[in-house]
Structures are given as structure tokens and as C-alpha cells.
Amino acid sequence: MNLVLVGIIGILILLLVLFFLGMPVGFAMAVVGFCGFCYVVSFKAALSMVGADLWFTFSKYGLTVIPLFVFMGYLAFNAGIAERLYNAAYKWMGHWPGGLAIATIGADELFAAICGSNTATAATMGAVALPQMEKYNYDTRLSSGTVVTGGTLGTVMPPSVVIIVIGLQTEQSIAKLFLGGILPALLLGILFVLTILIICRFNPEFGPRGPKTTFKEKIKSLPGVIEAVAIFILVIGGLFVGLFTPTEAGAVGVFCTFIVTIVTRRLTWNGLINSIKETLKISCMVFVLVTGAIIFGRFLAVTRITFIVADFAAALPVSPFVILAFILLIYLVGGCVMDALGFLVLTIPI
Secondary structure, eight states: HHHHHHHIIIIIIIIIIHTTTOOHHHHHHHHHHHHHHHHHHHHHHHHHHHHHHHHHHTTTTGGGGEEEEEEHHHHHHHHHHHHHHHHHHHHHTTSSSTHHHHHHHHHHHHHTTTTTTTHHHHHHHHHHHHHHHHHHHHHHHHHHHHHHHHHHHHHHSSSHHHHHHHHHTTTTHHHHHHHHHHHHHHHHHHHHHHHHHHHHHHHHGGGGGOOOOOOOHHHHHHHHHHHHHHHIIIIHHHHTTTSSOOHHHHHHHHHHHHHHHHHHHHHHHHHHHHHHHHHHHHHHHHHHHHHHHHHHHHHHHHHHHHHHHHHHHHSSSSSSHHHHHHHHHHHHHHHHHHHHHHHHHTTTTO
């Protein structure tokens, strides 16, 4: 059978069948990749490939950056840093039209800067912000939409796990990818705020103004912001200027966050144990996805389908921006039906 046809069958039929059967993305990619490699090469070669590639990948010291940044985020969550960030944003912006929703976006932006997981960012702000917005009779469409979309800032703002996985898979500089994520994250947050202002301008009942606060109350709320900003500047700034490697930056971030939790006396033993458990869950999920992507990528390589797709795209008589727009459309549609990280890991090899 033609190798390209084998690759297409693996992608469009077997992989989709396993997805619809409910198999996790990482396992589905590993199964299709291993079976396809067995068919194209041999069973013995497939076993050798899996053993060698996985050992080479997971013996890398730099891979520890993932659990470190995730652990930093969950420490911040269980120590109440997210709650203090939201309270500070609420004091400064709560009296605006849709102020509580805007405060949620602001707190999302700040918390994402010290949390590697967009899931943790969305869950944290949901627990903190939704009760407040319900208290002031915010429209549920605005409140829930704000929490969900604000959580996506954790995907773009460093130290995002998604950015780290992209860097590991494409062998790009994680520090440069982090640098490239800051401006889009800030612009995205500004666009979210403008959208909320426009909605509440024409529909004031969607986001009633909160009570005004005194200047003294606003100043008192700033220490909660300074903690997060200081950690972000130390970790990401140190990474950019070359003081730390990404792994060292993650370790410094965990240490600084832990010191903050001790000084503020907000972290309990249950909170610490929960942080470790959630870090293990997220890290293992990411590692399974990376494993599946490695095996699936090897299968695509032997079928040469990735090279054929690249040559086809390069030969099209259209602007590169058209191809880029088409790729973005694929990610837009794919993100509607799959987890963002899973879809990213699936498509990067292609």
C-alpha cells in the first residue's frame, strides 16, 4: 500500500475512531503511531523506536520545567494569591460598568503570569469571581463567558505549559517563546476588557457597577498585586536576561512562591498536599501527550506525509498569509472539539 495512503488512513480513520470511542488523545496517538510504524517498517523496529525515543526524551533534565511551573501556580492558588489579586483588581475597577468582569480579566492576567496551567487559572477565577458577580446580579452569560475566556490567558501568558510543550516539540528556545507570548497576552486582555465595556455600554443591566472604594482601600489592596508581579519579574525577567535556564527559573518561581505562602501564612498542609496532587495530575497528562506525539510523529515521518504536506503548501499560488489564515482556521475549529493542548500536540508533527 502507498505510504501516503497509510498515513492518511492513520490520521483520518483510525485516530478519529479512537477519539470518538473516548480514548484519551495521548493514548490514541501512541496506538496509531505504533501500529502504523509496525505496518510500514516492522514490529521489532517499532519496539526499538519507542524504547529509544522515549528514553531519550524523558531523560532530559529540562523536562522538569513543566511540573515546576505547574506547582508554582497551584501553590499560588492554594495560598490565596489569586483571591488577593482579584480583590485588588476589584478595588480599582469594580465601580466601572461591568467592573467585576473587568476585574476578573485583570486578575486572570496577573495570576496567569505566575501559573503555568490555563485550567488552574480558569478554575481559580471561577471560584473567586463567580460568587461576587452573582451577588451583584451580573448576567450569567457575561459572568461565565468572562471566566472561561479569561482562563485562556493562561495559555498565552508565560510561564504557560502550552508554550513549554511547543518549545520542547519544535526544539525552539523556551525563553524566546515566553518573550513572544507576553504582548499577545496583554493585547488579548485589553480586547477582553474593551468587549466587556462595549457590552455593558449598550446593556447596563448585564454588568451593574460595584460600590466605589476609597483611595486608601485601593492602596491597601496593592500588596496582593506586588507579590505576583515581583515573582513574575524575578522568574521571567531572570530568564530573559540569562540569569536562569527555564528549569532554574521554574525552581526559583516555586521557591519564591513558597516563601510568600510562609510569610502570609495562607498555605495549609491540606493545601500543600492538594498542590502536589494537582501538579502530578497535570504533569502526567502532559507527559502522556508528549509520549503520544513522539510515537505519532515517527509514524508520520516514515510515511513522508509531513514533507508532502509542506511541499504542497509551499507550491500553492497564494500568499503565505493565506496559508497562515487557513492554519488558524484549522486551530479554531479543532479547538472547538478538542482540548487545546491535545490538538496542538496532535498537529505540530504534521
